[in-house]
Amino acid sequence: MTWSVEISLVGAGGEPVDLKRTLMSHGVGDLPPSFIDEERPALVTTLELAPGRARTVTVDAGTRGTARVTTTGRRPPAADAASIEACISHILRLDQDLSAFYELAATDPQLSWVLTGAGRMTRSATVFEDVVKTICTTNCAWSATVRMVSALVAHLGTAAPDAPAEGPKGRAFPTPEEMGSEGESFYRDVVRAGYRGPYLMSLAESVSTGAIDLEALGRATPEELPDDELEIILLGLPGVGPYAAAHIMMMLGRYSRLILDSWTRPTFLARSGMKRAKDSTIIRRFKSYGLYSGLAFWLYLTESWVED
DNA sequence: CGTCCAGGTCTAC
DNA sequence: GGTAGACCTGGACGC
Numbered sequence: 581m582t583w584s585v586e587i588s589l590v591g592a593g594g595e596p597v598d599l600k601r602t603l604m605s606h607g608v609g610d611l612p613p614s615f616i617d618e619e620r621p622a623l624v625t626t627l628e629l630a631p632g633r634a635r636t637v638t639v640d641a642g643t644r645g646t647a648r649v650t651t652t653g654r655r656p657p658a659a660d661a662a663s664i665e666a667c668i669s670h671i672l673r674l675d676q677d678l679s680a681f682y683e684l685a686a687t688d689p690q691l692s693w694v695l696t697g698a699g700r701m702t703r704s705a706t707v708f709e710d711v712v713k714t715i716c717t718t719n720c721a722w723s724a725t726v727r728m729v730s731a732l733v734a735h736l737g738t739a740a741p742d743a744p745a746e747g748p749k750g751r752a753f754p755t756p757e758e759m760g761s762e763g764e765s766f767y768r769d770v771v772r773a774g775y776r777g778p779y780l781m782s783l784a785e786s787v788s789t790g791a792i793d794l795e796a797l798g799r800a801t802p803e804e805l806p807d808d809e810l811e812i813i814l815l816g817l818p819g820v821g822p823y824a825a826a827h828i829m830m831m832l833g834r835y836s837r838l839i840l841d842s843w844t845r846p847t848f849l850a851r852s853g854m855k856r857a858k859d860s861t862i863i864r865r866f867k868s869y870g871l872y873s874g875l876a877f878w879l880y881l882t883e884s885w886v887e888d
Numbered sequence: 889c890g891t892c893c894a895g896g897t898c899t900a901c
Numbered sequence: 902g903g904t905a906g907a908c909c910t911g912g913a914c915g916c
Binding site: 720723773777 | 907908909912
Binding site for chain 1: 893896897
């Protein structure tokens with residue numbers, strides 16, 4: 581028994597949305613509790629709709645330019661169905677208007693390809709989840725990131741009715757309260773987060789007690805909270821430096837910063853054919869994109885992730 | 889087996 | 902304000 585709903589794949593400015601490009605917009609979209617099937621393409625994720633009540637949903641291509649959201653098992657109550665639809669729209673970032681960015685990209689031969697619907701970066705259900713995941717990408721191989729996030733979800737996440745007994749599948753991302761109630765040994769011995777353990781603990785505690793309101797950062801408009809001020813707040817979070825702040829800002833739809841790290845720097849050189857380039861040189865190349873500089877940079881690097 | 893380092897950050901100069 | 906060194910982990914290397 582399944583229930584499904586179709587969501588129109590149109591951006592807030594009426595621009596097209598390429599579902600495959602969106603699902604494969606960046607690697608963090610494929611960390612538990614989300615799983616990407618590139619071939620189909622499809623996204624499977626588990627959402628906590630209310631405290632203690634989770635549901636696993638699949639998102640794939642629907643009819644006539646829509647995304648189909650499907651969940652198996654008992655038909656969700658109306659409130660849950662609405663919540664599922666809202667969560668997926670949020671994750672796919674359908675509320676964002678990218679038309680201004682597309683106008684800029686249209687004049688750039690190396691980026692004009694994005695106009696068919698690329699550039700929508702998926703985000704997690706909450707800002708907290710994006711921050712935790714980003715901290716787990718710092719100073720380690722991708723395999724370690726997967727291991728740490730998987731452990732958090734597997735051990736703390738609320739299970740959907742169809743969840744396997746073990747592992748990260750079928751479980752929602754843990755809440756700040758769930759993560760905040762764990763101690764040092766959990767982060768050291770179970771998550772094996774190393775020196776990141778205290779960062780994650782401290783972050784979860786601050787968010788669960790209300791000392792920090794990360795979700796408000798996600799809601800704030802650029803007028804209310806300019807990128808410069810947002811960056812300062814993010815840099816104040818434990819374990820968040822320049823790379824992590826830029827990454828989190830991309831997840832928040834703030835594209836003024838370039839993600840400069842050990843993957844993007846060499847990838848830029850390979851793509852541009854340059855032998856070497858200082859960060860300032862790379863920043864200058866994308867300066868004309870203004871508040872969309874970071875998005876332009878990211879798309880320049882990831883064009884080959886999806887074959888047309 | 890030791891060294892290096894991966895989608896860096898923090899602290900101490 | 903800029904820069905060295907330390908830092909958990911674990912997989913990839915060189916010896």
